[in-house]
Structure formats: structure tokens, C-alpha cells
Amino acid sequence: MQNDSAVESSFDLAPVAEIVASHAPFSEGDIIGALQDVQDRYGYLARPVVDELARLSGLPVAKFYGVATFYAQFHLKPHGKHTVRVCRGTACHVRGSPKIMDAVVRRLGIEDGATTPDRLFSLETVACLGTCFLSPVMLVDSRYFGNLTPDQAVKVLDNMGAKRAGQGTTHQEGTPTCPS
Amino acid sequence: MVRLTIDRRAIEAQPGQTIMQAAQDNGIQIPHLCHEPRLIPTGACRLCQVHVGALDRPPVLACATPVSEGIEVVTESPELAARRKLILELLLSEHRVACTTCDADGECVLQDLAYRYDAREWTYGTFPHSEPVPLNYTSENRAIEYDLEKCVRCGRCVRFCDEVQGACALTFDSRGIGARINTAYGRPLHQSDCELCGGCVRVCPTGAMREKAARGLGRRKDLTRVRTTCTYCGVGCTMELNVNPRLNRIARVTTEPGMGSNDGNLCVKGHFAFDFVNSPERLTKPLIRENGSFREAGWQEAIARASQGLAAARDQYGPEGLAFLSSARCTNEENYLMQKLARMAGKTNNVDQCATTCHAPTVAGLALSLGSGAMTNAIGEIKNVQTLFLIGANPTEAHPIVGLEMKKAMRKGARLIVCDPRDTWMARHAQIHIKHRPGTDNMLVNAMMNHILAANLHDQAFVAERCERFDALCENVKDYTVARAAEVCGVDAELIRRAAEWYAKGAPSAIFYTLGITEHTCGTENVQNLANLAMLCGQIGKESSGINPIRGQNNVQGACDMGAINTVLTGYQKVSDEAVRAKFAKAWGGALPANPGGRVTDFIEKAEAGELKAFYVLGEDPVLSEPNQAKVIESLKKLDFLVVQEIFMTETAKLADVILPATCFAEKDGTFTNTERRVQRVRKAVEPPGEARPDWRILCDMSTAMGYPMNYVGASEIFDEIAALTPSFGGISYERIDKLGLQWPCPTRDHPGTGFLHKGRFTRGKGLMHAIRHRPPAEEPDAAYPFMLSTGRTLYHYNIGNMTRKTASIAQKQNENFVELHRLDAERLGIADGGLARVSTRRGSLVIRAHVGDKVRPGGLWMPFHFVESVTNKLTNDAFDNITRTAEYKCCAARIEDAGAPRA
Ligand code: SF4
Ligand code: SF4
Ligand code: SF4
Ligand code: FES
Numbered sequence A: 001m002q003n004d005s006a007v008e009s010s011f012d013l014a015p016v017a018e019i020v021a022s023h024a025p026f027s028e029g030d031i032i033g034a035l036q037d038v039q040d041r042y043g044y045l046a047r048p049v050v051d052e053l054a055r056l057s058g059l060p061v062a063k064f065y066g067v068a069t070f071y072a073q074f075h076l077k078p079h080g081k082h083t084v085r086v087c088r089g090t091a092c093h094v095r096g097s098p099k100i101m102d103a104v105v106r107r108l109g110i111e112d113g114a115t116t117p118d119r120l121f122s123l124e125t126v127a128c129l130g131t132c133f134l135s136p137v138m139l140v141d142s143r144y145f146g147n148l149t150p151d152q153a154v155k156v157l158d159n160m161g162a163k164r165a166g167q168g169t170t171h172q173e174g175t176p177t178c179p180s
Numbered sequence B: 001m002v003r004l005t006i007d008r009r010a011i012e013a014q015p016g017q018t019i020m021q022a023a024q025d026n027g028i029q030i031p032h033l034c035h036e037p038r039l040i041p042t043g044a045c046r047l048c049q050v051h052v053g054a055l056d057r058p059p060v061l062a063c064a065t066p067v068s069e070g071i072e073v074v075t076e077s078p079e080l081a082a083r084r085k086l087i088l089e090l091l092l093s094e095h096r097v098a099c100t101t102c103d104a105d106g107e108c109v110l111q112d113l114a115y116r117y118d119a120r121e122w123t124y125g126t127f128p129h130s131e132p133v134p135l136n137y138t139s140e141n142r143a144i145e146y147d148l149e150k151c152v153r154c155g156r157c158v159r160f161c162d163e164v165q166g167a168c169a170l171t172f173d174s175r176g177i178g179a180r181i182n183t184a185y186g187r188p189l190h191q192s193d194c195e196l197c198g199g200c201v202r203v204c205p206t207g208a209m210r211e212k213a214a215r216g217l218g219r220r221k222d223l224t225r226v227r228t229t230c231t232y233c234g235v236g237c238t239m240e241l242n243v244n245p246r247l248n249r250i251a252r253v254t255t256e257p258g259m260g261s262n263d264g265n266l267c268v269k270g271h272f273a274f275d276f277v278n279s280p281e282r283l284t285k286p287l288i289r290e291n292g293s294f295r296e297a298g299w300q301e302a303i304a305r306a307s308q309g310l311a312a313a314r315d316q317y318g319p320e321g322l323a324f325l326s327s328a329r330c331t332n333e334e335n336y337l338m339q340k341l342a343r344m345a346g347k348t349n350n351v352d353q354c355a356t357t358c359h360a361p362t363v364a365g366l367a368l369s370l371g372s373g374a375m376t377n378a379i380g381e382i383k384n385v386q387t388l389f390l391i392g393a394n395p396t397e398a399h400p401i402v403g404l405e406m407k408k409a410m411r412k413g414a415r416l417i418v419c420d421p422r423d424t425w426m427a428r429h430a431q432i433h434i435k436h437r438p439g440t441d442n443m444l445v446n447a448m449m450n451h452i453l454a455a456n457l458h459d460q461a462f463v464a465e466r467c468e469r470f471d472a473l474c475e476n477v478k479d480y481t482v483a484r485a486a487e488v489c490g491v492d493a494e495l496i497r498r499a500a501e502w503y504a505k506g507a508p509s510a511i512f513y514t515l516g517i518t519e520h521t522c523g524t525e526n527v528q529n530l531a532n533l534a535m536l537c538g539q540i541g542k543e544s545s546g547i548n549p550i551r552g553q554n555n556v557q558g559a560c561d562m563g564a565i566n567t568v569l570t571g572y573q574k575v576s577d578e579a580v581r582a583k584f585a586k587a588w589g590g591a592l593p594a595n596p597g598g599r600v601t602d603f604i605e606k607a608e609a610g611e612l613k614a615f616y617v618l619g620e621d622p623v624l625s626e627p628n629q630a631k632v633i634e635s636l637k638k639l640d641f642l643v644v645q646e647i648f649m650t651e652t653a654k655l656a657d658v659i660l661p662a663t664c665f666a667e668k669d670g671t672f673t674n675t676e677r678r679v680q681r682v683r684k685a686v687e688p689p690g691e692a693r694p695d696w697r698i699l700c701d702m703s704t705a706m707g708y709p710m711n712y713v714g715a716s717e718i719f720d721e722i723a724a725l726t727p728s729f730g731g732i733s734y735e736r737i738d739k740l741g742l743q744w745p746c747p748t749r750d751h752p753g754t755g756f757l758h759k760g761r762f763t764r765g766k767g768l769m770h771a772i773r774h775r776p777p778a779e780e781p782d783a784a785y786p787f788m789l790s791t792g793r794t795l796y797h798y799n800i801g802n803m804t805r806k807t808a809s810i811a812q813k814q815n816e817n818f819v820e821l822h823r824l825d826a827e828r829l830g831i832a833d834g835g836l837a838r839v840s841t842r843r844g845s846l847v848i849r850a851h852v853g854d855k856v857r858p859g860g861l862w863m864p865f866h867f868v869e870s871v872t873n874k875l876t877n878d879a880f881d882n883i884t885r886t887a888e889y890k891c892c893a894a895r896i897e898d899a900g901a902p903r904a
């Protein structure tokens, strides 16, 4: 018996059936593909969706979860269209990355590890991006922005359509509680 | 055979074995953390590195490298020691080394290896442990605690849950440094797919997993391990009660691979359900009813009062005036004494036990067909069955270890056919699931035989040589066409045909059934018909092939074997047989009674009719377990005198005149006989509470007080008397079953016991085929009661629940009654999943939680019977099997309606 979380109703689970059908007959080898399909459709691997995936495929949900947490490509929480990674490595740190981070946090209105309510940006920090010669560095999707100032960093985000903090209209949909 | 040397010792190994397995078989220990004999090797810990050939070649993993002819394996060298030390030091750098407060101290593989290789916990930096410990999936769970900071990520728990238990509740979450054990999305363990088998705790090599209830009850190494047999089902798992003698408490339960038929596995009840032993609700003093309430009494007074009441009925009303209910929960020795007491002190054959409630049709039906009524194969043979035919059996819940053996067979490619009106775990994993209407088993089996005969798939040589009345069978099944059965059973004809063909052709096939077959008004006929099917196809009397009733209560096999049945003495020696009577009369020093005697269901009817005056009930609760509760209570109230010998104040005990406080399985010595006829030791681990006494002692005192002296120094003396009087037990003694039980028949001291029955010859000579007609259940759905209600048990509870429900971690998983119904019916009637529903039959009505889904057929209802506050047997029908008087728990007409809002 699984915990029915209150958010379950806010997901349209119908597409899961199509995804499972497209992999029939479903076997363990289809787990990665099905998770990719789910992530493409829903943006991230929400718990009620993966529960449904497990139920319909007949495979244990723990197997899906294990795979989902093994690969970096999968997101268990709502994820933005763009991933912003601010380096907090030593070289960047001494050259001002905390200030960059402050500016980005203020601009997007979210903390490290979170996603903007409009799902446009997710913010992460990384230990070292391997481009210390550009420090301080910020990586947006696959583009590096180096030798940054806080203002420049904000500008990059503005150009990508960031709304002012607090302007977000879409409400953040069910983040499943994860006690661990 | 492959020949090799390990550390210069020449050994022989099986082809395909790994170096690790070969070493372990020969008692050579190679260091390891992730290897476990039941699990597929992963090579995760790399501690098992050994040299093969030259010492300067890179070492290989012993757990993942197969043996080959002539290799020379070296398991220790400076090089290997250095490698192991490095690995251990890296592990320790991520480990909260807290041996001082760890339950596993002294019994921890990591600690042992660290000591052996002198690995220091600070070489790579000491572990900065977090305080408070971060929450995880076990934080809210009452059974198990997982401590990430002591986890060495060997993955044994995950693999056990997946590969052995098949529950797949656990997984690795993330990888690298952050890796940890988790459930999907970290949901609390009891809300995951976990079946609480405890396996993850048992396989964990460190203190990372432990039982929450064991906390503070002593470090593992300080507990005394007492090897005994589980008290919860007919599988009879061998287990060790780990006892803290100072506290007189069972702290935890363990078991090891190779210890018994369960091979290191247990189910939730075996691992966790022992809080009842130490429960404050235990009866500790004899109680005597006075002026409508109970008062405490001394043993002498209680025995005097009880024996007078019984003797008075005997002397005044003769053999039909009193009756004895023995107990499938008690030991063989106690069942033997109870029937001896009934016959010699009570002078009546009115003795029975709960087999009448469950497998009496098996005992009767198989005796008629084959000559003896027991599982014909051994549990260890199940894994080699090629076609498993399950009918009316739900092993993953009712006999979990048999379920695990079947899962092993399935992993080896066995085909699975399940006939069950309900989607059990096995049904969901079957290649063929025949979801027939309850009560149509004979229609189905007859049609299968019809098809087998038509297709000429029967074993003609076997039938000609070993069976009789084949013509009667052929004649009978003629008009049971597959088309007709498809109609009556409500299933696809093609499925019936395919099932028949697969079963007939299986190499080999075996039938497994339980109460779905016996608890019908045609229970005995159902059993006879399955015997027909097995004989027709020659699928019996061979290894891994036969007909297997899986017995319910822990010692129901033994209670029957011991002659706690009106018509037979020990080992099914017939009361009606003059020679047998003479033998027992001589041994027991007195004539045996001659009255026919009856079954427990008769006792209740005779009490109702005023004919039965006194009743002695040992360890059973008929008020909860018999059908149509209202009538049972009314009947028992009419008795002049009721004695109940119990460990708890049961519903039946509440009606008693005298209550005698007894001991549970952990407090006495004796034997239980499991479903595969294996006689196994039960050993005393803790002292009984208060003045409670072992049942066998109470029985001796009672018999003596009733005028037939009984005197034994201990359980083993009683057992020797049984062995002397019972040919099939003749070769069994406590000495021989000290480590591993023996399967009867075991007639002589040098006999190895019997794995499968009926080899070459049936017990009765030729197998007798019977013409069995299909008869519908006593009560069928109609306009007023349009549903068909069946009852059964769940994984988490045992019988009426008075033992299992005392364990908090089980209560957390399942603690209330429920009814399963089909979603189409639920929609039509407006009943919500998790909402309340009223279920009514002609006998009573209950409001309970609805579980809506597609587990049962449309028109079907299913309920467990474990909950005293919501007694399912208020609803069931007191209609009985025509031969054994077993009640039809599996079919009665019912109505269901919405009764309230879903749970918040
Ligand atoms: S108790 Fe058994 S079923 Fe539950 S997680 Fe552990 S191994 Fe799996
Ligand atoms: S909890 Fe125990 S069995 Fe599971 S990975 Fe950790 S150390 Fe191994
Ligand atoms: S399977 Fe039966 S005998 Fe084994 S642990 Fe469970 S209840 Fe006990
Ligand atoms: S420290 Fe920032 S890129 Fe290396």
C-alpha cells in the first residue's frame, strides 16, 4: 500500500499509460527510456507519476527510483528550462563568486538547488567547473560566462527572459515531500 | 569435479562454483562484506581479492571468479593484506565508528576485519558525524532502523529484498559519496512495498540495520541464542530466539542459511511478532468463575475444580457428555497427552483440534484416495518443480517461505498456473491465472480431466499400474466439458485447456492447495478430485511432483498425527481397528472408549442441543474462529462446565468456569511437525510469566485428578512413548532431531526420514479414483444478498490475531479489518476506496473499511478474520463439509453498502 499524497490529484496521469504502452512488453531494460519519456512530458520525475509508471509497468517503484537517482540527467524535483550553475570552487571564490551568487539568488528569487516558479531557471552551485582561468565563472546550460561581475551575471539572466523576483504567476506545482 | 588448491590445501569443487563458494564449502573463510550465499555476486567490496597462480599477478575477486581445474589459490599475503587494509580504512573514513554503543559490537564483520588487518579509522580523516542523525525512510517505522553512518554500502539488503524476498522495497539512492539505502522517494518503510520480512536486518554485516524493538535489550554478542521452531505457520521455520536472560526477554530473532527448510529466511511474523510473549496481558494465575466474575486461585484449587467439573459430566452423562478441544498451536507431546486424557480420563473419543476448521478435508480426502493425508513432497523439492499448479492457495501471504521456494522455482524458469478467485501475488505473476468463481473448483478440475482424457495426455501406464476405478472417473468427467466449465466458472475456455495441458505435460508438475479447497461444503470432494488429477497424470509419488496441502497452523500436522481426532490414534491408526485398540489398551493400562465421538463443529451443535455438558478447550478460541459467532456463543453458554487453558483472556475464555494459565512456545520444550511432515524441536528460551505452567504439566495434573494418573519427567519422555506406539514415528528421538528435524514416516533408528510420499506404491496400495460431481456452495448469491463473500488470512497476522497484534511494528502495517471489492461494484454502489462499507449476511453485519480495486471478481467480496473488534465470523455461514464438518468459510451470500466517508 502506498502513501497517497495530497498532490496526486494535480497530475494528469493519463499520459503515463501511453508511455508504458509504447514500451510494451515492458521489462527492466525499459526503465531508463520510460523515465526519460516521463521527464520529457512532465519536466521532472514527480512521485505520483513514477508511482503510476511502476503500477502500470508491473515493476517495483524502487527500481525506477534507484535508476532515477543514479543518473544525473534525471530530476526528482521540478526543474527549470535553463540550468544555471555558479562555481564556488577555490579560484572562483577568491575572485568573488559569493557576490555573483548573491546577485543571482536575489535576481531569481530562489536559493541554491531550487527552481523558479515559472520553471525557467534552476540554480545550482558546483565545486569547480574546470575553467578556473575564467573565474569567477557561471555556466548556463552549456554556455560559460567568465570573468563575471554581479551586474553582468544578472544581465545574462535578464537576456534569457528572467522575470523579476516575485513576479512569477504560475504557482509551483506539487513538490512531493521527501523526508530524507 | 574440479580440483584446485586453496592455501595449499587440495580441495574439490563443483564446476561453476566460485572460488568463494568452494572455499566456504571447505570451511576456508575469505574476507568479504558484500558476498552472501543466497545473493548474486556484485563484486562491490573488493575485500575478497585472492591470488590465483603467481603472487605478482593482479589478484582476482574470489566471489566473482569461477573455479577452474588445477588453479592454486592464495588467500593471504602481505600484498592482499595491504589491499584489504586500504579498503577498510577508506570504509572507516566514512563510518561513524561507535562500537561502544553499537548493538553489533562483537558481531560485526567490519569491526572484525578492521581488527584483523589493523585498519585505523583516522587514516583518511575521521568521519564528521551529523547530530541529530538525519531522518530517513526508517525514522517513522517501528520495526527497522537504518543508520546511514554505519552503512558500508555492500548492497546486501537491497539484493536480499530484491533477489530473495522479491519485495524490491529498497534501492540505492544516488551514487558515490552520497549513496545510501532508501525506499522509492524516501517514503516510510511501512508505506513502501516492504513486507517486513526482516531479511535486510539479518543480512546486514554491520550495525547499520537493526530492529528498533531490540534497542537496549543487550548487545547481539551477549544474547543467548536458543534454536527453536516458529510458532506461526505450518512451514515451521527454524529460528534462534536471541534472549537476554537477565531481563527474561526475547530481544530479537535470527536464523542462518542451512539451518532448516527456511534456509535463512523468515516472514514478518517469524522475525517480528514476539512481543506477545512478554505482554502484560498474559494470564499469570489460574482463574475461577464465582458469582459471575473471575477470581484468582491457586493451582491445586483450579485443577481440583476443573477436574471435578469434567469428571461429573463424564460420570453423569457418559462419553457424549464431555468433549476436548486440543490445539494445533501446542506441541506434539501436548496433543498426545490431550487425546490420551480425553480417551483414558474422559473415557470419550470426543477429541478434536482446529484441523476441522481448516485441513480436515485434506486428512480425510487424501486418506481415502492415497492412504495418508499429508503434503507428499518436501519444501526443499519445490524449487525443482517445473509446472506449479496452485489452487486455492496464497503462499506468499499464508506460507511465506513456501512462497519464497516457489519464487526460486520461477527464477529457474518454472511455469506457474494459479486458480484463484483473487489476484494474489502468485496470480499476478502466473502465466495462467484462472480467476474462477468461488465454489466452482470441481467443475474446473473435472473439465481439466475431461480435456486431458480427450487429448490423451494422461499417464496410461501409471493409471493402469497404480490406480483403481479409472472407469468411474472417465464416466464421471464425460459431461464436464471445458465449454460448460468456462460458463460456470466464469473464465476463458482456452485458459482451462492450456492449464490442463501444461499440468499434464509438466516435467514435473506439482499441485499446491490450501483452504481455498478445503473450506467448502464439498471440501473433502475437492481434495479427492485433486488427487484424481494428480493420479490421472502420474504427477505424484516422485521428487518435486505430488499433491501438497500446505498446512495452516504451526502444528496442525502434528495435532492430527498425534491422534487428536475422534476416529484415529497416533499416526492415523484407526480407533475402530481391534488390534490397534488392544495395543493402546495395553500400553495405557485400560480399555479405550468405543463411542464414535465428533468434531468441534459437532461439539458446538451438541452443546446447543444440551447434550454436551462439559468442554475442555486448550489454546483455541472457537468464539472467534468458528463460523456464525452469535450461535457459537449461545451454544457455549449452555454448557454446564467450560475449562479453558490459554495464554490470553480470549473471547472463549471469558465464558469459562475455570481458566488455566498456560505457556507459549518460547517457554517450554517439545516438538512441532511442519507441513512437510518434519518433526522439529521446540525449546524453552524464557521463563513463563507468573504462575503459568507448561501445558503438558497441566494436562498430567488434570488427568491424574480425574482418576487416570499421568506422570512424566519431561517432554522427551512423552515423545519416546509416542515413538514406541506409532510406527511412522518409531525412528525419531530428540537426540536425532537435535540439529535438523526428520520427516515421517521414519520407522527405524537408522531410517533417514521420507522426503516424498508414495514412491512406487501408495500408502493404501493402489490409488483410488473417485467420481466427484460438482455441487454448488450451500448459500449462493441472490437478490437480497447478491455478493459472494470469502474469508482468509493476510501476511501480517495469525489466526484470531491475539499474538501478532501485540507487536507495534505489525500494527503499524495492518491494524484493522477491511473488505476487498471490485471497482465496478464500488462505483455502482458509491463506495469509496478507504471509505466505510457495511457488509451483511443472513447472520450478521459489520461496518469496515473498503479496499476497492480489481483483486476480487466483480460480485465477489473478501475479508480477513484477524480482528477481535470486528469479527468476520459474525458473517460466515455455519454450513459444513459433508464428511469432515469443516465450515464453508470461502462462500456465503452477502450484501455491501456505503457506510461513510473515506478516510481523511
Ligand atoms: S524487511 Fe524484507 S521486505 Fe522489508 S525492506 Fe527489508 S528485506 Fe525488504
Ligand atoms: S544497510 Fe547493511 S546490508 Fe545494507 S548496504 Fe548498508 S551495510 Fe550493507
Ligand atoms: S513462514 Fe511461517 S514459520 Fe516461517 S517465519 Fe513466517 S510464520 Fe514463522
Ligand atoms: S574554481 Fe571555479 S572553475 Fe575552477
Ligand code: FES
Pocket: B031, B032, B033, B034, B035, B042, B043, B044, B045, B046, B047, B048, B049, B061, B062, B063, B064
Ligand atoms: S565479497 Fe567479493 S567483492 Fe565483496
